[in-house]
Amino acid sequence: MIPASSRSPRPLPPSTAGGPPSPSPVERDGDRVQQDDVNGDGYADLVVNNWDMELKAGGWWHNNRFVVFAAPGGTEPGSAARLTGRYVKPDPARTPYPFANDQSTQFTGDLDDDGHADVVVRNAVLRGAEQHVIWGGPDGPAGATKLPANVLPATAAGTLTATAPSTC
Numbered sequence: 001m002i003p004a005s006s007r008s009p010r011p012l013p014p015s016t017a018g019g020p021p022s023p024s025p026v027e028r029d030g031d032r033v034q035q036d037d038v039n040g041d042g043y044a045d046l047v048v049n050n051w052d053m054e055l056k057a058g059g060w061w062h063n064n065r066f067v068v069f070a071a072p073g074g075t076e077p078g079s080a081a082r083l084t085g086r087y088v089k090p091d092p093a094r095t096p097y098p099f100a101n102d103q104s105t106q107f108t109g110d111l112d113d114d115g116h117a118d119v120v121v122r123n124a125v126l127r128g129a130e131q132h133v134i135w136g137g138p139d140g141p142a143g144a145t146k147l148p149a150n151v152l153p154a155t156a157a158g159t160l161t162a163t164a165p166s167t168c
Contacts, residue, residue: 036108036117038136043070047083047119049106065106065121067140081140083119110136 035044046068065083069076111118116136131147 034106034108037115038067038108038117038119039069039138039140040115040136041069041071043072045070045117046075047106047108047117069140083121083134083141116142 033049034047036047037043038045038047047065048068049065067081067083069079069081071079105122107120107122108117109120110116111120111133112135114136116138118136119134119141120131121134122131130149131151132144133147134144135142137143
């Protein structure tokens, strides 16, 4: 059960939904909301890790992770995509059932350099060291990959740029 003290809402970060997101990775462990461009349109979408409790006696907390897509001047009314749902299986490395009802943290960053922010989800409470990458795409979330058990726990996500030394 999640203690009542941890259920209080956190303030949303300052809005950047009128322009491109910051290119520098930021450590965001534990945040319920991140801003990053999941669909590659140049506007910072909101990646939200929300919780709902069943309204019956002894009800359990359930995760409701989703992306709200940004547009010029704010968000697109009614445009959101669930991240705890099922995905079309585009290749054997991606699963259509990544996770649900988790107690996890999340990070965002363009991990595959395709111009779409990806979401790294770590669930240390219910599933040990289980981690997934939800891949961003032009229409929003495009699939998920479960990371191998021997991968170290994610603590941040971002874009890594390396330059080879000159041989001249």
